[in-house]
Amino acid sequence: MTTDPWWASETFWRKTAIWVTAGSFVVLVFLTFDSMSQITAGTRRVPAYSAINHRIEYRFDEQRHVQTPVIGAEEPLFGKKLTEQEAEALVEKGKLTIQAKNCMSCHTLLGNGAYYAPDLTKAWLDPFWGSREVREELMVAFIKDPSDKLHNGLGRRMPRLGVTDEEAHAIVAFLKWMSTIDTNGFPYNFKPLDQEG
Amino acid sequence: MTALGTIDSANLNGGQKLAVKYFSVALILFGAQVVFGLLAGLQYLIPDFLYEVLDFSINRMVHINAMVVWMLFGFIGSVYWLLEDESGIPIVGLKLGNIVFWIFTLAVAAVVAVYLLVQIGPGEHSTLWLITEGREYIEAPRWADIGIVVCLLVFFFNVAATFAKGKWTGIGGVLTLDLIALFGIYMAGMFYTTNISVDQYWWWWVIHLWVEATWEVLVGGLMAYGLMTVLGARRKIVETWLYIEVALMFGSGILGLGHHYFWIGTPEYWLSIGGFFSALEPVPLVAMVVHAVFDSGVHKMRSSNHPAMGWLIAHAFGNFFGAGVWGFMHTLPQINLYTHGTQWSASHGHLAFFGAYATINIAFFYIAVQKWRGNVWMSGGLIGGWKWKWSMVLLNLGMVGMTMGLLVAGYEQSQIERAIEGSSWAGYFAAQSHPWFQQGMFWRMVFGGMFAAGYALLVLDLLTIGKRETRPAQRPSADG
Numbered sequence: 107m108t109t110d111p112w113w114a115s116e117t118f119w120r121k122t123a124i125w126v127t128a129g130s131f132v133v134l135v136f137l138t139f140d141s142m143s144q145i146t147a148g149t150r151r152v153p154a155y156s157a158i159n160h161r162i163e164y165r166f167d168e169q170r171h172v173q174t175p176v177i178g179a180e181e182p183l184f185g186k187k188l189t190e191q192e193a194e195a196l197v198e199k200g201k202l203t204i205q206a207k208n209c210m211s212c213h214t215l216l217g218n219g220a221y222y223a224p225d226l227t228k229a230w231l232d233p234f235w236g237s238r239e240v241r242e243e244l245m246v247a248f249i250k251d252p253s254d255k256l257h258n259g260l261g262r263r264m265p266r267l268g269v270t271d272e273e274a275h276a277i278v279a280f281l282k283w284m285s286t287i288d289t290n291g292f293p294y295n296f297k298p299l300d301q302e303g
Numbered sequence: 304m305t306a307l308g309t310i311d312s313a314n315l316n317g318g319q320k321l322a323v324k325y326f327s328v329a330l331i332l333f334g335a336q337v338v339f340g341l342l343a344g345l346q347y348l349i350p351d352f353l354y355e356v357l358d359f360s361i362n363r364m365v366h367i368n369a370m371v372v373w374m375l376f377g378f379i380g381s382v383y384w385l386l387e388d389e390s391g392i393p394i395v396g397l398k399l400g401n402i403v404f405w406i407f408t409l410a411v412a413a414v415v416a417v418y419l420l421v422q423i424g425p426g427e428h429s430t431l432w433l434i435t436e437g438r439e440y441i442e443a444p445r446w447a448d449i450g451i452v453v454c455l456l457v458f459f460f461n462v463a464a465t466f467a468k469g470k471w472t473g474i475g476g477v478l479t480l481d482l483i484a485l486f487g488i489y490m491a492g493m494f495y496t497t498n499i500s501v502d503q504y505w506w507w508w509v510i511h512l513w514v515e516a517t518w519e520v521l522v523g524g525l526m527a528y529g530l531m532t533v534l535g536a537r538r539k540i541v542e543t544w545l546y547i548e549v550a551l552m553f554g555s556g557i558l559g560l561g562h563h564y565f566w567i568g569t570p571e572y573w574l575s576i577g578g579f580f581s582a583l584e585p586v587p588l589v590a591m592v593v594h595a596v597f598d599s600g601v602h603k604m605r606s607s608n609h610p611a612m613g614w615l616i617a618h619a620f621g622n623f624f625g626a627g628v629w630g631f632m633h634t635l636p637q638i639n640l641y642t643h644g645t646q647w648s649a650s651h652g653h654l655a656f657f658g659a660y661a662t663i664n665i666a667f668f669y670i671a672v673q674k675w676r677g678n679v680w681m682s683g684g685l686i687g688g689w690k691w692k693w694s695m696v697l698l699n700l701g702m703v704g705m706t707m708g709l710l711v712a713g714y715e716q717s718q719i720e721r722a723i724e725g726s727s728w729a730g731y732f733a734a735q736s737h738p739w740f741q742q743g744m745f746w747r748m749v750f751g752g753m754f755a756a757g758y759a760l761l762v763l764d765l766l767t768i769g770k771r772e773t774r775p776a777q778r779p780s781a782d783g
Contacts, residue, residue, distance in 0.1 A: 116473070123553070126554040131557055134560065137573075151569075152568050155497075194497065204437065205431060208422075211359070211442070218567070219439055220363050221648070233728075263354065287500060287568040290566055296726045
């Protein structure tokens with residue numbers, strides 16, 4: 107019987123497989139704890155839900171060389187300033203509705219989902235809405251009944267999903283909050299709605 | 304004992320009888336995947352097609368969910384198929400395994416019926432529990448999640464208890480440990496959170512760690528068994544390779560998870576970690592190609608089952624190109640910033656899921672049907688041998704064509720929508736209406752039709768191959 111060199115031996119590779127797997131997993135668990143501490147709502151990267159009480163901007167950061175969201179002056183959503191609890195409840199309703207209507211099977215959120223409809227990461231800041239004054243109401247009206255609204259030259263339309271008035275307001279709150287997340291510059295080169303006018 | 308060439312369950316052991324049930328459902332769901340994929344693809348070309356009846360969102364959801372479940376059924380069936388051979392004893396708790404098969408199948412049917420008939424619900428927790436969870440790939444409502452975990456636990460019990468009572472092999476050990484990860488990781492996706500960054504962090508644990516880690520290792524185990532069965536490769540060789548593949552796969556794949564953490568709010572260190580480790584992910588796939596091709600050469604391509612052998616080779620190359628090359632092409636953050644969330648991902652997704660997983664399941668379908676007909680001849684000069692060859696050509700060519708169509712659309716999107724137009728909605732639609740995008744989608748549809756024809760021929764072939772064949776199977780050659 108011939109003896110195999112160490113690099114061709116079954117035992118060596120079995121041990122390697124176990125150690126490499128266990129080692130990688132331990133590192134992943136460690137990084138997961140660290141990531142969780144950095145993406146809990148209310149941190150620098152993922153702001154508190156009450157950020158919807160403020161104007162959200164998307165500015166170029168000279169140091170990081172990417173655009174980052176900036177939470178600006180007070181500018182409450184639908185003209186009503188909310189407490190942290192109220193804001194969280196509203197955003198939660200929005201997120202629940204987004205899941206219940208299966209938005210991700212056409213749209214992407216933070217770039218993940220399906221590609222049949224536009225990405226919603228910066229939906230709140232998209233120039234499509236025209237101006238700051240009309241944005242909120244246009245968004246609510248569009249979400250409630252998109253079937254007869256302007257979409258695109260393709261004829262591709264969003265269906266009516268039976269979204270209630272309350273749910274539509276909540277979705278807008280969720281979208282506004284989502285636009286505050288620091289996504290390392292994604293989407294790249296985005297030109298937000300002019301909010302100064 | 305019935306004559307050669309006749310389907311007879313007496314030819315199968317207990318686990319294999321259960322396996323062919325899983326395979327049958329898998330094949331039907333594969334068909335559902337193709338049908339709903341065609342519908343969704345058509346909606347890119349004819350936007351008002353089935354508007355507010357079966358919207359794109361529903362078709363796409365059924366398309367990808369049918370895929371996940373048929374592949375899972377294929378894997379479960381394949382493991383039941385080899386379990387008694389590997390462990391040397393009848394399956395422990397087979398009765399329970401059989402009951403779970405029926406529960407699992409009925410649950411899948413119920414979920415699909417609700418997807419199609421109810422579709423969506425109000426923005427409340429009850430919708431997430433009963434109708435849909437609305438999270439890509441794991442849209443199944445929470446009750447079904449719990450059911451899936453219970454079913455996987457019973458499956459795990461069958462596997463672990465059988466190996467424990469019989470004998471442990473290298474393949475057995477790897478599969479058993481891998482199954483712990485399979486149901487353990489699924490639970491990471493079974494909770495609600497308002498925080499979309501936290502949501503997607505754990506969601507990727509399920510999607511990535513299933514698809515790019517545990518599933519890959521599972522098919523590595525299946526491949527090892529497949530090569531022993533079909534080629535007569537030596538156990539020591541395939542198991543050593545299996546350990547090498549596990550080390551490389553988990554070593555690159557677990558931290559390769561980081562390539563999904565570039566843009567979801569997670570810290571910047573993931574750009575380096577994700578970029579580095581995911582760039583290594585193709586390495587184990589190269590190892591698999593070398594392994595499969597080398598073994599086939601050693602055995603001078605003399606196999607006991609030509610269709611299965613063909614699909615095992617297709618698996619090795621499909622996995623390497625679909626998962627490895629197509630994944631690597633857009634995995635570094637410097638390019639992913641432009642390609643993330645475009646048809647690039649769809650192109651990669653199609654070729655990778657097909658190349659890595661559809662192929663090896665089809666190989667096992669052929670291994671199963673051969674024995675089901677009394678271990679009948681399936682080497683050269685098969686009666687009606689054109690069918691498996693043509694279905695293989697149509698399926699592979701159809702898939703490559705779809706992949707290319709989507710890739711052209713993806714290139715165009717990352718250039719026009721992202722780089723030039725700055726990712727606005729106007730930019731998105733400028734890209735969607737560009738002739739290059741539309742042409743890509745048109746050709747995807749044409750090749751989708753070719754793929755569907757290949758599927759139909761595959762079903763026909765699986766039902767008829769080996770019929771009226773009187774020669775017993777060719778024995779694979781001993782190791783060279």
